Amino acid sequence: MKKQIDFLVKLQEKDRALDWFRWQIREGPERLQGLEKELVGLQEDVEADKRRIQDLNKTQREYETEIEDGIAHIRKSRGRLMSIKNNKEYHALLREIEETEKGNSDKEDKALGCLEDLDKLNKELEAKEKGLSAMRDRLESEKAVIAKELARIREEFSTVEKSREKLIQTIDPQLFIKYEQIKATSGGIALALVNNATCSECHLGIPPQMYNELQRQDTLKFCPNCQRIIFWKKTETSA
Numbered sequence: 001m002k003k004q005i006d007f008l009v010k011l012q013e014k015d016r017a018l019d020w021f022r023w024q025i026r027e028g029p030e031r032l033q034g035l036e037k038e039l040v041g042l043q044e045d046v047e048a049d050k051r052r053i054q055d056l057n058k059t060q061r062e063y064e065t066e067i068e069d070g071i072a073h074i075r076k077s078r079g080r081l082m083s084i085k086n087n088k089e090y091h092a093l094l095r096e097i098e099e100t101e102k103g104n105s106d107k108e109d110k111a112l113g114c115l116e117d118l119d120k121l122n123k124e125l126e127a128k129e130k131g132l133s134a135m136r137d138r139l140e141s142e143k144a145v146i147a148k149e150l151a152r153i154r155e156e157f158s159t160v161e162k163s164r165e166k167l168i169q170t171i172d173p174q175l176f177i178k179y180e181q182i183k184a185t186s187g188g189i190a191l192a193l194v195n196n197a198t199c200s201e202c203h204l205g206i207p208p209q210m211y212n213e214l215q216r217q218d219t220l221k222f223c224p225n226c227q228r229i230i231f232w233k234k235t236e237t238s239a
């Protein structure tokens with residue numbers, strides 16, 4: 001039985017290695033997807049800023065045009081002012097000129113505000129574009145690293161898988177079935193090392209008599225709590 005348990009311990013080591021490889025094979029592409037998502041987010045942010053800049057430029061130009069129109073209107077009105085003889089009409093036109101001047105000054109403030117916002121946005125955009133370009137570089141290098149890693153992991157996976165197949169041939173078929181059953185119902189871990197009379201998986205104590213029997217290593221024993229196959233190693237300090 002001791003030899004069979006040793007085989008099972010080796011089998012579990014291989015199964016855990018295979019699980020770890022499987023996890024890595026999933027994790028690499030997931031990590032890339034995460035980075036790609038981040039990149040798309042940055043791209044969208046940059047595009048949104050560009051649209052805001054375009055809109056602000058347009059608004060700013062509209063104000064400039066309106067200001068020029070206002071100036072032309074004022075010049076024309078001032079020309080007309082000379083030919084007006086009626087006092088009431090004269091004052092009405094004067095008021096209108098003042099109002100247009102006031103409107104223009106308002107628009108100048110707004111156009112200036114646009115320019116200030118544009119300056120700020122352009123600086124932000126520049127920083128964001130730098131970030132985007134760095135992210136693109138990072139993604140490319142990660143892609144290369146992950147592709148290389150995956151190739152190595154797949155190779156190791158197939159090596160371990162082959163040696164596992166060989167190992168299975170040396171294990172009693174009934175015992176192997178039992179191992180697989182417990183593995184399926186115990187979170188992928190069928191075997192538990194007992195350390196100082198304690199199950200290393202569920203951390204509960206093993207009754208003294210069972211612990212003594214376990215150290216003889218001549219029969220198959222199960223943890224009374226988690227039902228895993230338990231084993232003992234001579235090297236540990238026994239309690």
Ligand SMILES: [Zn+2]
Nearest residue numbers: 199202223226
């Ligand atoms: Zn246990």
